[in-house]
Amino acid sequence: MISPRLQSTLGCYGIVLPSLALLTLFVYLPVAWAFVGSVYEFEIGAEAQFVGFANYAEYIWQDPTALPSLLNMLALTLIAVAVRLSFPLVVARLIYALPTERWRYVYRVIFLAPVVVPGVAIQLIWSGMIFSDAGLLNQLLESIGLVHWSRGWLADPETALLAVAAVGFPFVGGFEVLIYYAGFSSIPDSVNEASAIDGCTGWQKFFRIDIPMVLSQLKLILILTIISGVQGFEHLFILTRGGPGFETTVPGLWMYFNAFSFQRMGYACAIGVLLFILVFGLTMLNLRYFKSSEQLQGVR
């Protein structure tokens, strides 16, 4: 006879089991396979050869793209962190400050609407209509007499990385605004009222009351931005394919090229494992040293 409690427990596990099985099959097993694959030299359809840690050693010590691409990744991630922790935060705070719920709703919709545009379309718009030779930016510069400033923004080694980082400007059309807004909305009225009574308003309130109260959201965005900064390369593939030269190449993009263009699967796995270790380490640091609002308040 199974006790009701055990029955309930088994039922819960039963519900979770299919998802867990699929997760294991499609996520954890491939990850484990990548660890194994990283110590082999192999290509699809051909014999694999055990090479130990040679792939790791080659990437770290011999691959001339390793250091530049790491620096590119670092620069792009830092810029992404800076813009995602600032622009959407300010916009969310401005929406939160609107006097009526009706207008807050309207602005939330306006700022969320761009999310429905596929990322690929956005990249193509920026590369084809804004940064191209006859694009909006060059036309604008030429129309105000700054012809010598116009250039192939994505093709010029001096501007390619910055141009890539600028895609998406003004960086406020996304979920970040909603997440920050949710954080501001959850600030208790008593806190707002107490700060008003104490004369804490404007920028002072923003920095001393509001930001500490949305630290959980900032932490979440920070972690997600770092992870996407280390892993993401799709936008670079579309915009520049990592060029000119390796000026906008990141390790993830080089991993992709090695896996699917050069058929160096083992080498690509090694790069992937190194990226995994990097993301894991950064996330752990973040969790360890970046306090959430609950921790600051002593809730946890």
Place this chain on the structure above:
Amino acid sequence: MSLKRLPLILIVVVGTWLLLPPSKPESTDSAPSSAAPEDVRYTIKVSPGRAYLPGTHPYGIGEPLRGLADVVAAFEKRFPDTRIDILTVPSVREYLVTQLSSGLAPDILNVNVEDVWTDVHKGWYVPLDSFLEKPNPFVVEAGDPQAPGVQQWWDMFRYQAISRGKAAPDGFSYCLTFDMVETGIYYNKSLFAQLGLEPPQDWEQFIAGMQRIQAHTRADGKPIVPLLINIAAFNDWTKDLFFDQVYRDLLPGIDLYQDLIREPYLDGYLDWDELAFLRQKGFFSRHDPRYRVVWERMLELKQFTNRNLMAEDLVREFVTQRAAMIWTVSPLSHRLQSDQNLGFDWDVFYVPPFTRETTQFAAGQQMCVIGGAATQLEVTNSAIADTDPSLPMADRIAQSERLQRVIALLQFLCMPEQYVQIVNEYPAYLPNIIGVEPLPVLKPFEKILARRYTTTKWVYSFGLRFSEIQRRMLELYLTGGAQLDEFLGWQEQNIDAATASMLRRKQPDTAHLERRWQELAPVRATMVGLPPLSAAAAQ
């Protein structure tokens, strides 16, 4: 039952319906087979590439294509037990690799054969030599004993050098060179007339003409880009043309290996192993004066081109007259010819040759052919799926009945009366079958194709990694991000890494190259512009 459960029930019903398999196979673009499904013994999948895909409108112009569908319908009528599915697959390598490794690729596939070479040892592609060296049965059946194809299927092809030159480094031919493409420089004839320019006869005239165009502005005061070109063209066409111009004179002293099959057609072609060997002798380095000229002239050309070499819509710039010339392939003729509102006259010329004024190493010959095969049809492992995969390829070829039918389809497509319906349905590519003339608008390209074939095809010599790195660093060099020596340093590393990889994978015998190198020493002693011996010692 409560109405509250109605949405849930609806979701379950609709979801189940969506998961049901289609009641009939996915539609194809070919004409429906006359055979009843139970009579169909072979279903052959063909991916011909976008140029001939039935139902499509090239450049959005005219009636939808139907030539291939009509020919396929005739084949199905002739072989009622066969159904042909025409489909399109992405030409991206990532997709093809998964399809081929799982044995699910179309039986006939259009992909650049150089991309095939890297996979031939995996048994993914069927060598076609044994079929090409036999008569085409449809020609024999037609009864003309003089017709090309009666002796060998090979004889039906007009451009023998290029067609046979597509043999892989292992000596086998894996592709049917179905038609031809060549590059040319389309130019705005009206603008040229306005500026008093003529198609240039040599490099100096070419540069001078572009300088005049650059100094000219449009009515709105905006500058005109003299020449539109993308980085892929720089990386591939430009390098091979310039290389041929400055190394042609050296061939008697450095062409070390004469391939018995290919050399009669490829006059002095340098294969990857020869290039790798020459690299060890100091060629293709910072110290190789001719190699430097190739890249210096390329940088000179870049001054007159579009700034963004990754730009993909260059045709727009040309048809809107923001640019005077565009270097591209023959299908653009269809686009320009059909445009009633183009607003200017156009024509085509080919890249003019270097002179001794351009460089002391100029061979003094016209620029060679760098184009060639356009639609390259390969037969994949799907065509021999009816045989035991553990058998050697030769046995599988001999045993496969399915393969015989696949080959029959290719032979049928090559019959002039069938072929003309496909290739000449609109002007894009030039016929490669004797007896089928190119459409009039493509005549300039026919003249270009009559020239000698290139000395080598660099981007296809070593593999995709080599090409990718060369493309990236070349873009950096051309856009001012690297000086020539820095760029050449990368190139040296790139060739060395590619050479090491090829040697490791193929382990060729290089002793005969060394012997031949020694034999040709007296010839080289009379030549100038060779890399110094110290450069070779430094390798």
